[in-house]
Every structure is written in structure tokens, then in C-alpha cells.
Amino acid sequence: xxxxxxxxxxxxxxxxxxxxxxxxxxxxxxxxxxxxxxxxxxxxxxxxxxxxxxxxxxxxxxxxxxxxxxxxxxxxxxxxxxxxxxxxxxxxxxxxxxxxxxxxxxxxxxxxxxxxxxxxxxxxxxxxxxxxxxxxxxxxxxxxxxxxxxxxxxxxxxxxxxxxxxxxxxxxxxxxxxxxxxxxxxxxxxxxxxxxxxxxxxxxxxxxxxxxxxxxxxxxxxxxxxxxxxxxxxxxxxxxxxxxxxxxxxxxxxxxxxxxxxxxxxxxxxxxxxxxxxxxxxxxxxxxxxxxxxxxxxxxxxxxxxxxxxxxxxxxxxxxxxxxx
Numbered sequence: 001x002x003x004x005x006x007x008x009x010x011x012x013x014x015x016x017x018x019x020x021x022x023x024x025x026x027x028x029x030x031x032x033x034x035x036x037x038x039x040x041x042x043x044x045x046x047x048x049x050x051x052x053x054x055x056x057x058x059x060x061x062x063x064x065x066x067x068x069x070x071x072x073x074x075x076x077x078x079x080x081x082x083x084x085x086x087x088x089x090x091x092x093x094x095x096x097x098x099x100x101x102x103x104x105x106x107x108x109x110x111x112x113x114x115x116x117x118x119x120x121x122x123x124x125x126x127x128x129x130x131x132x133x134x135x136x137x138x139x140x141x142x143x144x145x146x147x148x149x150x151x152x153x154x155x156x157x158x159x160x161x162x163x164x165x166x167x168x169x170x171x172x173x174x175x176x177x178x179x180x181x182x183x184x185x186x187x188x189x190x191x192x193x194x195x196x197x198x199x200x201x202x203x204x205x206x207x208x209x210x211x212x213x214x215x216x217x218x219x220x221x222x223x224x225x226x227x228x229x230x231x232x233x234x235x236x237x238x239x240x241x242x243x244x245x246x247x248x249x250x251x252x253x254x255x256x257x258x259x260x261x262x263x264x265x266x267x268x269x270x271x272x273x274x275x276x277x278x279x280x281x282x283x284x285x286x287x288x289x290x291x292x293x294x295x296x297x298x299x300x301x302x303x304x305x306x307x308x309x310x311x312x313x314x315x316x317x318x319x320x321x322x323x324x325x
Contacts (some may be wrong), residue, residue: 004185008042009152009179013159016189018048021076022202024163028054028080028117037082038119038178059060060086064093064116071168072101078163084120084133084172098168100121105234112166115159120148121213122309125300133264133295135196138170139273140282143206146241147194150215152183157192158238163294165194174213192271192295197244199251203233205323206257209248209274211237214261221315230323238272248274249281254286257322263309266294288325291318 005013018024021027026044032055035042044053056063060081067079081087087094095114100112122131138146145167149155153191154247155173162169200215201222208218215236222232233251237243252258258272275290293310 001184002187003182004152004156005179005182006149006152006155006173007038007040009156010159011042011044011171011187012113012185013163014044014046014158014160017076017160017163018052019191020045023037023053023074024076024078025070026078026080026237027056027066029058029082030055031080038175040117040173040178042148060090061093061229062086064090064098067114067116068093068097068101071114072109074113076113076163078115078117081116081118083130084118084134085129087118088132091137094138094144094170095141095252099141101143103143110166111168114167114168115162116172117159117171117173117192119175120172121174122300122305123213125302125305131300131305133262134325135172135240136268136270137270139270141158143168144241145239146172147239148172148174148212148237149238150174150212151177151181152185154192154198154236154238156185157190158194160189161191161194164191165198169194172212175237176213183291192238195239195242195244197247198236198238199233199247200236201232201234203231203255204232205255206259206319207235207251207255208259208261208315208319209235209237210261211240212263216261217312217315218261220312221319224312224316225319225323228320230319232319243274245277249278252278252282253285256285257291258282258286259293259315259318259322261290261315262292263310264293265297266292267297269294288322289291291322293318313315
């Protein structure tokens with residue numbers, strides 16, 4: 001075991017897999033000798049050479065298209081979009097090509113060796129072009145897996161599993177935690193199952209569900225609620241596509257209540273999909289309406305970031321309202 005922050009854990013996963021898989025390529029804007037804007041790819045070019053870790057032109061559509069071409073040739077491909085906010089120029093390639101490649105070829109060809117990494121979310125005073133959480137857009141598209149880690153241990157295990165998965169994966173990394181989250185991470189190889197949620201804390205009164213950086217928000221809110229005698233079950237979804245309906249439903253049938261927290265705006269956010277599914281699965285077990293504590297339906301505001309964020313106090317208030325309904 002070694003103490004790492006999330007960036008170091010991601011770098012460790014990339015380094016380990018490049019050593020094992022000699023076909024693996026890593027590329028994106030400034031990922032070469034510069035190590036990327038956050039330094040997640042530091043040392044890869046020095047160790048594996050410019051042929052295997054290299055910079056691309058500043059064109060997200062080109063990065064995704066190039067990644068599709070390489071992956072369709074059987075090459076393990078890890079591409080980086082520098083900020084998730086910049087993923088939109090690549091949207092056509094990802095949803096119309098990456099996601100549908102296997103389907104439209106009748107399974108003769110695929111781009112299953114493609115993993116696309118990108119930092120998402122706010123909390124770093126990045127303003128409206130460096131703080132967005134666009135994960136829900138991609139959960140709407142069959143053929144893509146969407147994975148989001150919450151800490152260094154999860155980041156390494158989930159990234160290794162994503163790279164080795166036989167389907168294309170979009171791997172969203174909570175940039176607010178890159179250096180803030182530190183923990184013990186195995187130095188050797190391990191994977192965390194994609195599509196399986198993690199029950200972080202057992203409880204009896206309400207189920208709290210989130211992913212990524214919002215997990216520490218949920219924990220803080222649950223600690224506040226515990227002082228009021230409320231027992232919270234906390235679940236990290238980890239994978240949004242496919243998401244673990246069974247684990248969440250089993251928890252809600254036990255607690256009778258569900259609160260979903262995410263940083264993305266409320267309207268069209270993935271919490272709506274979860275709420276719809278869980279009310280179908282658990283209707284007779286629900287003691288109160290399913291609650292959503294989310295970002296606002298506005299552009300991400302630089303000057304009002306604190307007001308925008310679905311923080312622990314907003315979450316705590318929603319917990320108490322649900323329990324007292």
C-alpha cells in the first residue's frame with residue numbers, strides 16, 4: 001500500500017497498464033512531456049516514449065475520432081479531454097460513432113478498447129467553462145459506459161477495470177478531489193467491478209445516493225443528521241451506465257426513503273432517471289417522495305459558486321424534510 005492522491009492513483013493505473021499492455025496508447029492535449037494540465041500523465045512519455053504517450057492538436061472532435069480509429073484497429077486507447085466542458089465538440093463522435101460502432105457493424109467491429117478520461121465538476125473557482133458536470137448526456141446513449149470514482153483507491157481500481165473492459169468507457173474524474181483526496185492505494189494490480197454500487201455506510205431511516213466528489217458532501221450531511229437521531233445509509237453509485245438498480249432498490253426497501261445528490265443541474269440530471277426507476281421498483285415501500293438535491297438550472301456561476309453547489313447543509317435540510325414528511 002502507498003499513500004496517494006487521486007492524480008497519483010490515476011497515474012499509477014495508467015503506468016501499470018502501459019507496462020502490461022504494450023499496445024496501449026495515451027494521448028490528448030498537453031499530455032506528453034507536460035503531463036496534462038493537472039499532471040495526471042506525468043512521466044508516461046519519459047518512460048514509454050513519444051509513440052505511446054503524445055500530444056494532440058487542440059481539437060476534441062479530432063481526439064475522439066482518432067481514438068475511434070485506433071480502437072477499431074484493436075489498439076488499447078486512452079484519450080484525455082482536458083476538461084469535461086470541452087467534450088461537447090466531440091459529442092457527435094462519441095454518441096454516433098463510439099457508442100454505435102459495434103451495433104452498426106453487426107458485432108463484426110468494435111471500439112471496446114477505448115477509454116476516454118476527463119475531469120469534471122466545480123469547486124475550484126473555474127467558472128462556467130471549467131466546472132460543468134455533463135455525465136447525464138452520455139447515460140442517454142446505449143453503447144457507452146459511464147464511470148466516476150470518489151477517491152484514490154476507487155480511481156485506480158475503476159480506471160484499470162475501464163481500460164480492460166470490452167466496451168467504450170467515459171471516465172469522469174472529479175477535479176476538485178485531484179489533490180484534496182488522499183488515501184491508501186495498493187501498489188499492485190487490482191480492479192473494481194464496473195456496474196456495482198458501493199454501500200459505504202449502513203443505515204435504517206433514509207438512503208443517500210451520489211457519486212464522485214459529492215460523496216464527501218453526503219457523508220457530512222449524514223453526520224449532521226445523525227446528531228438529530230437519523231440513521232443514513234450511504235451509497236456511492238460509481239457507475240452511471242449501467243447503474244446498479246438492485247443495490248439501490250434493496251436499500252430503499254429497507255429505509256423507505258431516498259435522497260439523490262449530484263452537482264449537475266436538476267432538470268435532466270441523472271437523479272431523475274434514478275427516481276423514476278426506484279419509484280417503480282419500491283413504490284409500496286416509500287415513506288416519502290424521493291428527494292433530489294442538485295445544482296441549479298443556470299450556467300455555472302463563478303461569483304455564486306457556493307450558492308450553486310448542492311452542499312451538506314442543503315442536503316441535511318432535505319434529509320430532515322424527508323424523514324419528517
